[in-house]
Amino acid sequence: MPVVLAMNFPWGRYHATPWGRYVNEGTVEVPPSPWRLLRALYSTWQLRAPELEEHVVRSLLSALAVPPSYLIPPYRIAHSRHYYPDSKHRSGSSSTDKAVDAFAVLDGDQTIYAVWPVDLDPEQREALSRLAKLTPYIGRADSTCEVQVLDRVPQEIRYPYAQPVGLDDDDLGHGHQPVEVLCPELPLDLDALIQRPVDIRAAKLLYPKSTKKVTYSVPAPSEPLRPVTHVDSVVTVVRLTISGIRQPRLAHTVPLTDALRGACIKILTRQGGAFDSMLAGKSADGKPLTDNHRHAHFLPYDADQDGRIDEIIVWTPGGLTAQEVAVLDILGRRSVGVPEGVTGPRDLRLLLTASGGDDLLPEEWVRPAHRWRSVTPFVPSRHHKSRQNYNEFVHNEVARELTYHDRSPDGLSIQASLNPAFVGFIRRRWRDKKATQSSIGHALELEFPRPTSGPITLGHLSHFGLGLFRTSD
Incomplete structure (x- = not known):
């Protein structure tokens, strides 16, 4: 009788980073590797069921060391991004490090089934059932799951299989992709299974000892739904x-x-x-x-x-x-x-x-009005010549700017005033190598002979916020 391990993820998310991959790559280990499952069962034995006989658990893990097949529900790969303060945040700068939390979003009954073609004796099956029931998560700790041992896969489950294949791509089924899965070498080396990742890195090993990569034919993830883009609105x-x-x-x-x-x-x-x-x-x-x-x-x-x-x-x-x-x-x-x-x-x-x-x-920027007043200083684009009357110069500059913006200056009257709020107003771009031609900013009130709609932005650096007007009616 085959052994079926049903791993249900009630939150519909499975988080696990494949061995040898960096977490910020956003890769998810689908299916859970046999190496991961054996380590999870061993950890549960040590932490939650130490009363189980050692020889029973060892023989159980050795029996489950053969590569299983999997039934995987439809899934999508997704991720969230998190920005944590780094070592520079104490200096007052807003410096952060990015961490990517990648996961598989499971559809269907949100259950991954692992199937081993082995027979367990009653003592081993009872031990596996207890360990499965006590396992809190598979993968990272946020992959909360409920694990149970079944006699067979439920008849209503029609998920595609993920199983070992040869080196020929023709062995892949339709809609499948090749995935390398970390498996133990046979016979199982329990000492290698329980090695800490830090010890493996210290030994300058890319993968744990007594392991191998087995190529599986795995159902490809579903394509994410794209938001509908409305192209009819500008x-x-x-x-x-x-x-x-x-x-x-x-x-x-x-x-x-x-x-x-x-x-x-x-x-x-x-x-x-x-x-x-x-x-x-x-x-x-x-x-x-x-x-x-x-x-x-x-x-x-x-x-x-x-x-x-x-x-x-x-x-x-x-x-x-x-x-x-x-x-x-x-x-x-x-x-x-x-x-x-x-x-x-x-x-x-x-x-x-x-x-x-x-x-x-804003309504005060656009509604039709006779009178408009400065929100930010108006800075003429041209330099005032000494022989020219200054008020006439300002009037001509405003009229010229209105013409550029397809507005008629006919009948326009302009009143200049002092606005204390404009004192200290920066009137040049810090990217510019030289100062502006005119350093004077004017507070103006424009009066049109007929109601005029906005927005009205005039003069030097009007695309950077200067020369902005609002209604004054």
Whole structure:
């Protein structure tokens, strides 16, 4: 009568890293190797059933040392990622180490069946039944399982088999893949079975003594379900919330948005492939886009008007691709900020909270209004000439910018004022080697002859948050 060991995983997850593989490779040992199962039974005997006779357990383990066959339910390979503080966290930096927790998600009855073609005497079968009942997990400790010994595989189970094969790929069944499984050499060397991994590493061995790799034909994992991508909607707005105890000052808008755009470009570059990117504002050959300002604007949003940035809103009139939205989502798993020695925020965390159309923009940025006032300083793109009247210069610069954005400046009146909040406002990118042509930032109030819709962003560094206006009606 064959021996059937039924391993049910009530949580539907089986965690186990194959011997000789690094945990962050994300590989899962499917099926559980005979070496793993024998070590689990030996450990259970020592820790939970020491009253069992030694000669019975030894003979039982020797009988089960032959490679079994397995019945494996449909499964998928998945993983979660965990970021733990490393040795640098005591210095105040947000430095972490990544750990990958890979596992097999089991469907069906969430049970893996191991079948040995051996006969056990009543004493051995009774010992195996007791050890199976007392086994708390198979694999890592989070693989909680319920193990029992059966006389046969239940008739309703129609799972494909995983079993040893020869060296010819033709021996593999349909939908199967070759997998090397760690098995003991015969006869079983119990001293080798109970060696600690640290001792095996100290002996500079890749695998434990008295073991061999046996090729199994194993059912391939199911393909993961992909989320449905809706291509009929254009993403023009992405909102990134800044998390933390204290938000950065509005005066540090340009350093923050410059660092954010730089992080986006770095991720796009690593992903490879040359294409015109609205997010980066560059063409496939690395040149700035000439798209009438339809590429990304990184705009600060001070929701409670306390002088600090609550969100960065990425507004892209030309629309973002799914890849570019994914890049902004990736930023939520990284810290963003300026480097050491540069004035501005650092080590910030941003979370993508919404993406969609222009309806996601703040109402005070878009609703039609006659009067609009500065949220951030307006910095002219051109240099003021000494022979030119300054008020006329500012009016001409605003009119020229409105024309670039397809807005009519006819009938526009402009009033300039002093805004104490704009004192100390950084008006240049830290990546620039030379200062801007105009170091003056203006607080303006624009009045149009007819209601005008937003958003309105004008002037130098308007794609980095300067020259932003809100309604004043």
